[in-house]
Amino acid sequence: MGIRKTLAIGLIVGIAAVGAVGCTPEEEGTGAKKDSSAAASTGEKDSAGGGEAKEKGEAAAKGSQADRFKAFVNENGTPKEKDAVSHVTKVQGADDINDILSTADVYTDYTGGIMGSGSGPAKLLASAFAEWKKTEDGGGLVTVYDADGELIGNGNF
Numbered sequence: 001m002g003i004r005k006t007l008a009i010g011l012i013v014g015i016a017a018v019g020a021v022g023c024t025p026e027e028e029g030t031g032a033k034k035d036s037s038a039a040a041s042t043g044e045k046d047s048a049g050g051g052e053a054k055e056k057g058e059a060a061a062k063g064s065q066a067d068r069f070k071a072f073v074n075e076n077g078t079p080k081e082k083d084a085v086s087h088v089t090k091v092q093g094a095d096d097i098n099d100i101l102s103t104a105d106v107y108t109d110y111t112g113g114i115m116g117s118g119s120g121p122a123k124l125l126a127s128a129f130a131e132w133k134k135t136e137d138g139g140g141l142v143t144v145y146d147a148d149g150e151l152i153g154n155g156n157f
Helices: 003-021 051-061 065-076 079-085 119-132
Strands: 088-092 103-108 141-145 151-156
Touching (some): 065 088, 065 119, 079 119, 119 141
Parallel strands (some): 103 141
Antiparallel strands (some): 088 103
């Protein structure tokens, strides 16, 4: 598939995701979104661990999304993924996974855009993100950007 087709598909999926996010339920009166993913991200789904899993999940929930992503990759990733994740500066959208059409953004300090040196590691980052945030239907899109905000890679999760 050509680069233009890949970018066009990514753009279409991104636009559809923005529309889906606009349709998420909000708590009445507060304007805050209901956090249905909070139980999943804090480890409360693991009944085998009981309170221990909940404590681990609460500890993992502390820190920025980028810090949690880096911690996951540094614990579970390959050496190349660990090297790539050291270049991550920011992660957005990882807490808003809804198993419908989720999107997330990973920002790095790589330079040069899609033709630069960060395009290979961007695929590693997208793959590692997919391991970190698995969805039931595989309907998520993670996009990796360079230091200038240019797209350098993407992948499904």
